Amino acid sequence: MPGDELDETTKWTIHGERVVDASRRLTLSVASVELPDGVTFEQYVLRIPKAAIVAVLDGRGGVLMMRRHRFVIDRWVWELPGGYVDPDEDPAVTAAREVEEETGWRPRDVQYLMSAQPNVGLADAENLIYVARGADYVGEPSDVNEAQEVGWIALDSVLDRIAGGEIVGAASQLALLRLLIGR
CATH class of the missing domain: 3.90.79.10 (Nucleoside Triphosphate Pyrophosphohydrolase)
Structure with missing residues (x-):
């Protein structure tokens, strides 16, 4: 089907994730992210149970x-x-x-x-x-x-x-x- 192909060149690269705080119901971390054009930044990430x-x-x-x-x-x-x-x-x-x-x-x-x-x-x-x-x-x-x-x-x-x-x-x-x- 047209449009189903994935262009991996637009995928963000994660260079690691540092845990800031963790409990039974939540893990807060900061991910080091690199965009396809080389720009890097840090992003907060919440990991929450299903x-x-x-x-x-x-x-x-x-x-x-x-x-x-x-x-x-x-x-x-x-x-x-x-x-x-x-x-x-x-x-x-x-x-x-x-x-x-x-x-x-x-x-x-x-x-x-x-x-x-x-x-x-x-x-x-x-x-x-x-x-x-x-x-x-x-x-x-x-x-x-x-x-x-x-x-x-x-x-x-x-x-x-x-x-x-x-x-x-x-x-x-x-x-x-x-x-x-x-x-």
Whole structure:
């Protein structure tokens, strides 16, 4: 197919990466980068573990979401449930576990939907996105710190909620938009 060939002459060269800080959930480093024309510079790089999120659909046009405060941007937003994938854990298992812990709903029929890298110029932070068709209520969320409110949001309201700044997280937006396209 035309345009599928890769021109290696435009590939950036990395001459090393120096770790500035590291924790269980993040490694911050500085990469020494050389552009094809010989220009060199340093670039901050974030290495973040994979995360799994789930769009749980109720079969009646609703999607399970959580309203929570995100202190970094100091805003209340709606998000899909999800969390970091533990080492050696199947991401689909992570996805289902996170939904139950954060919402009190146990998803049924969890299926892989897509993968996304929300900030490819700065971070390696793969988001594995799943869809579940149906869920069973199993009780109050086990982690009371996750959300101020859990609710079934009309999928038809998602575009307005994104435009209104209620849904701002990249992974939630991508998952919801992908589901709207597929209808």
